[in-house]
Amino acid sequence: MTPRHHRPLGRRKLLTAFGGAVVAAPAVAAVAPQALAGTGTGADSDASAPEAGGALPLTIVNSTGSFGNADVHVYIVGNQDGRQVRVAPDGTAVPVALSDNGADGYTDYAIGLADSGATTLSLPYLSGRIYVSLGAKLKFKAVTDGNGNPALRYPAGWVASDPDYGVLHDCAEFTYNPAGMFCNTTMVDMFSVPLSIRLTGAKEQITGTLRPGGRAAVFEAVRQVPEFAPLVVDDRRVIAPGHGLDAGLFPEDYLAPYIDEVWSAYTGRDLTVTTNAGTFTGRVRGDRLTFDGPAQVSFARPSTRDVLFCDGALAAPNDGTTGPVAAVLGAGFNRSTLLSSAAQPTTDAASFYRTALTNHYARAVHAATQDGKAYGFAFDDVADFASYVQDTAPTGIRLTLTAF
Missing domain, CATH: 2.60.110.10 (Thaumatin)
Structure with a gap:
């Protein structure tokens, strides 16, 4: 598939x-x-x-x-x-x-x-x-x-x-x-x-x-x-952290240190993202993560909310270039793999959610499935x-x- x-x-x-x-x-x-x-x-x-x-x-x-x-x-x-x-x-x-x-x-x-x-x-x-x-x-x-x-x-x-x-x-x-x-x-x-x-x-x-x-x-x-x-509502449900952020139940700057580390790391080295369109190679230039390759695509530094909703600075238009790269970046931020591997997407599930600052909600639901x-x-x-x-x-x- x-x-x-x-x-x-x-x-x-x-x-x-x-x-x-x-x-x-x-x-x-x-x-x-x-x-x-x-x-x-x-x-x-x-x-x-x-x-x-x-x-x-x-x-x-x-x-x-x-x-x-x-x-x-x-x-x-x-x-x-x-x-x-x-x-x-x-x-x-x-x-x-x-x-x-x-x-x-x-x-x-x-x-x-x-x-x-x-x-x-x-x-x-x-x-x-x-x-x-x-x-x-x-x-x-x-x-x-x-x-x-x-x-x-x-x-x-x-x-x-x-x-x-x-x-x-x-x-x-x-x-x-x-x-x-x-x-x-x-x-x-x-x-x-x-x-x-x-x-x-x-x-x-x-x-x-x-x-x-x-x-x-x-x-x-x-x-x-x-x-x-605070995302756990009695024994009724667990709210996703993005919605929790909007409700004041989750810190709006929770992922900021990790995001800053990613921006700092790729100021001095390349990050590659491979999609069906080809391989994109990017670095942070002027506080934007800019990729060259099949097309030039660029992303502003995302907020915690952008990462959790995979939206805002990480929105994925249906254009075959920016969209797929945004999707891979969104996954890398949520799974906290962008610092451990400069080649994305990471496909080894054992490397996901290994940092303290990560999407622990996503980690928990994945761990629970057969x-x-x-x-x-x-x-x-x-x-x-x-x-x-x-x-x-x-x-x-x-x-x-x-x-x-």
């Missing part, structure tokens, strides 16, 4: 991924990139690949061991042909309407599970998310977007004032279209409910499965680092370390709520 940081790096934000139609909750959810990008339309697509059929079987399995099927609620929401839709229990994509809001001001798009055992649903072509909530329903709100079209406000579990802050919930992300199924489990915004994906088609692929006791291990690992400890893959930050797909799978001829997808 082509390393995903070599692919076109479009649609790294929910707003863009859903065609600009989403109205976000208090903060826009940053979506793990390739669940919504690897749709076979870029330079790496295979024109001869078979088209996926419609109405893909989706199986939901409740293996939490802590909640009965009656306590689990499923929501499938997203974008279809530029419209905000939700999937009904019969597999139909239904456009969002303001009239869907009930007397309490919120929609009820919940799909219940079967009384026992697995629940089989039907997934139409769609780019979106599968939310699960445990013990209570989520409060999606139909609103009008900036263009006057019906849209949805999504849960923002990292915002204390959000109506769903007290609800135990999580989601997986996907794009399913004629090119295939592209999906992931994500911890980019937060980690709460352990989810596993099994995608069948040309082959069987499983990702996202936690080790036994993995959920508790994530909570404990994050609690052990003083700067990260395959070592997770979406702990937006560029975690660099060198193929994200909990992402794809198939150009899918026959079914299973989402399992695994044991707490």
Whole structure:
């Protein structure tokens, strides 16, 4: 499989991924990139690949061991042909309407599970998310977007004032279209409910499965680092540090010493970044990290927030040059490998998160998974370390709520 940081790096934000139609909750959810990008339309697509059929079987399995099927609620929401839709229990994509809001001001798009055992649903072509909530329903709100079209406000579990802050919930992300199924489990915004994906088609692929006791291990690992400890919200969720920074729960200058070290180190020596476009060679010149190679690309010194969100100074335009280099730099900062290796991307997972100043949240979620893959930050797909799978001829997808 082509390393995903070599692919076109479009649609790294929910707003863009859903065609600009989403109205976000208090903060826009940053979506793990390739669940919504690897749709076979870029330079790496295979024109001869078979088209996926419609109405893909989706199986939901409740293996939490802590909640009965009656306590689990499923929501499938997203974008279809530029419209905000939700999937009904019969597999139909239904456009969002303001009239869907009930007397309490919120929609009820919940799909219940079967009384026992697995629940089989039907997934139409769609780019979106599968939310699960445990013990209570989520409060999606139909609103009008900036263009006057019906849209949805999504849960923002990292915002204390959000109506769903007290609800135990999580989601997986996907794009399913004629090119295939592209999906992931994500911890980019937060980690709460352990989810596993099994995608069948040309082959069987499983990702996202936690080790036994993995959920508790994530909570404990994050609690052990003083700067990260406030990100743990009871036994409900762990908030990603970028959102924690915005909420005043995480130091806004946490990574500044490491960032300064990187800038100092590459003032006097070269840093190389290899992408599908070729090898870029850079040095800090006039406080900008400037690369020569297939094209000249340049980056201002990023802030801690830029690193955690892989945005701002590390934003990745879909241009085939600056975008892929930004992705590799973002991964290098989060994994704290930029000082240990002057050739990026680093592909040895044993070298990740080895410094005191690192993304300990991402470290914890990776350590908890059986395959070592997770979406702990937006560029975690660099060198193929994200909990992402794809198939150009899918026959079914299973989402399992695994044991707490």
